[in-house]
Amino acid sequence: MNKNQAFPWDHPRFRSWIGVARACQLMQQAVTRAIADLGIKPPHLDILVNLYRFDGISQQELARKLLVGRSNMSMLLPQLEKRDLILRKADAKDKRVLRLSLTKAGRSLTEQAMVIQTGLIDRILSQTPEDRCLQVAESMEDIIRILQTMDADEVAEDA
Amino acid sequence: MNKNQAFPWDHPRFRSWIGVARACQLMQQAVTRAIADLGIKPPHLDILVNLYRFDGISQQELARKLLVGRSNMSMLLPQLEKRDLILRKADAKDKRVLRLSLTKAGRSLTEQAMVIQTGLIDRILSQTPEDRCLQVAESMEDIIRILQTMDADEVAEDA
DNA sequence: TGATTTTTGTTCATCGTTGTACTTTATTGT
DNA sequence: ACAATAAAGTACAACGATGAACAAAAATCA
Structure with missing residues (x-):
């Protein structure tokens, strides 16, 4: 719950x-x-x-x-x-x-x-420590991987 | 360097x-x-x-x-x-x-x-532990705040 | 109060993106 | 070798987003 x-x-x-x-x-x-x-x-x-x-x-x-x-x-x-x-x-x-x-x-x-x-990215991520950035990057990689396999699945369903 | x-x-x-x-x-x-x-x-x-x-x-x-x-x-x-x-x-x-x-x-x-x-969000963030999600959320809040103050600055410059 | 400025929403012309159909060239299968 | 299929790029029509110009209503202020 x-x-x-x-x-x-x-x-x-x-x-x-x-x-x-x-x-x-x-x-x-x-x-x-x-x-x-x-x-x-x-x-x-x-x-x-x-x-x-x-x-x-x-x-x-x-x-x-x-x-x-x-x-x-x-x-x-x-x-x-x-x-x-x-x-x-x-x-x-x-x-x-x-x-x-x-x-x-x-x-x-x-x-x-x-x-x-x-420069813009540096400025915007200035409040975010570098290790936090790396963690975010990792999470995004996971997400991207999942979304791409989802795409592949849907294409497979169509076949 | x-x-x-x-x-x-x-x-x-x-x-x-x-x-x-x-x-x-x-x-x-x-x-x-x-x-x-x-x-x-x-x-x-x-x-x-x-x-x-x-x-x-x-x-x-x-x-x-x-x-x-x-x-x-x-x-x-x-x-x-x-x-x-x-x-x-x-x-x-x-x-x-x-x-x-x-x-x-x-x-x-x-x-x-x-x-x-x-459901989609849950699925996509399934590999990302909840505390990691919260950290990402925090970082994004920081970024949003910075970007919004940048907008305000530019508007101020125009004046 | 009366004039000016702001605010809310609309309209429209413009631009960017998408998906589809098409042409040309490669690849595959027989 | 030849027919069928796939892939690279293009053209175009349809859709969506944007910003500027506009009309109506409210707020400001003199």
């Missing part, structure tokens, strides 16, 4: 998750404002950071990492290409895939953006 | 926050699928749960709680009203505000949805 509260908001795990969701929403808004001066928005930043880290990735792989659809990449990447921030080169072995990479300008912009983003 | 890593993804707080963001994104998708059978989506659920908890709230207050714009409420609430899930009654004292409340059907639907949502 202790864990089955009358209302969700009296439920510790529920309250905890609501807090996570709110923090994310606010953080998203803060990031949006923080990088607005660079002329990019969070979706662009996510792309750029991933290209910075994984040079030569394909659109498909990028979409999977970002948890969005392929069509989303097909909309956003040409924009960044036209701004000369990224390059899309057809793969020699497989003519279907486009290999993505940052231009010099793109790399430079990404570095500026990452400084801003990291 | 220990805390100033070369790359953001070697930075503990950065990795930690990326995990939080990914977990949120996946959770959002899971909730969307879980409540689809009820004919509602996360934004509707957020509204319904808040009306369940705060009967008679105004559209403005609701928008503030949900961290969205007023116009968003002006778009969504009429939909729910047409489906007879909520009621909008003009306030007697202040003719500008509309007092929101759930209908019987709305309350019933909300209860079903909350069961689903709470």
Whole structure:
């Protein structure tokens, strides 16, 4: 009777998750404002950071990492290409895939953006001791694993 | 030199926050699928749960709680009203505000949805001990507080 | 009281995301 | 080798969120 509260908001795990969701929403808004001066928005930043880290990735792989659809990449990447921030080169072995990479300008912009983003994260987590951060990271890894296996289950059910 | 890593993804707080963001994104998708059978989506659920908890709230207050714009409420609430899930009654004292409340059907639907949502959260946090959840909740409260004061600062700067 | 400013809610144009259908290229199976 | 299937990327229509401009009502203040 202790864990089955009358209302969700009296439920510790529920309250905890609501807090996570709110923090994310606010953080998203803060990031949006923080990088607005660079002329990019969070979706662009996510792309750029991933290209910075994984040079030569394909659109498909990028979409999977970002948890969005392929069509989303097909909309956003040409924009960044036209701004000369990224390059899309057809793969020699497989003519279907486009290999993505940052231009010099793109790399430079990404570095500026990452400084801003990291600064923001540092500021926001300043009240949270580092070991607490690591614990949070661990918990999130668990959650992500469970959610991903849930997705796999549902796909399996469909078959 | 220990805390100033070369790359953001070697930075503990950065990795930690990326995990939080990914977990949120996946959770959002899971909730969307879980409540689809009820004919509602996360934004509707957020509204319904808040009306369940705060009967008679105004559209403005609701928008503030949900961290969205007023116009968003002006778009969504009429939909729910047409489906007879909520009621909008003009306030007697202040003719500008509309007092929101759930209908019987709305309350019933909300209860079903909350069961689903709470079940999902329980499942997802099943690997996370309850004291760990409370720690996460604490950290999130800190973060939310900081982000909100940052917003206030920026507004102040504009003045 | 009367003028100005705030507040509440709405409307609308704009932008971003999604899912579906489609084309082109690889892979698989026979 | 050839047909069928799968995968990568694109185009487009539909939906949702946002912010600015607006109308009505209330609060402020002179």
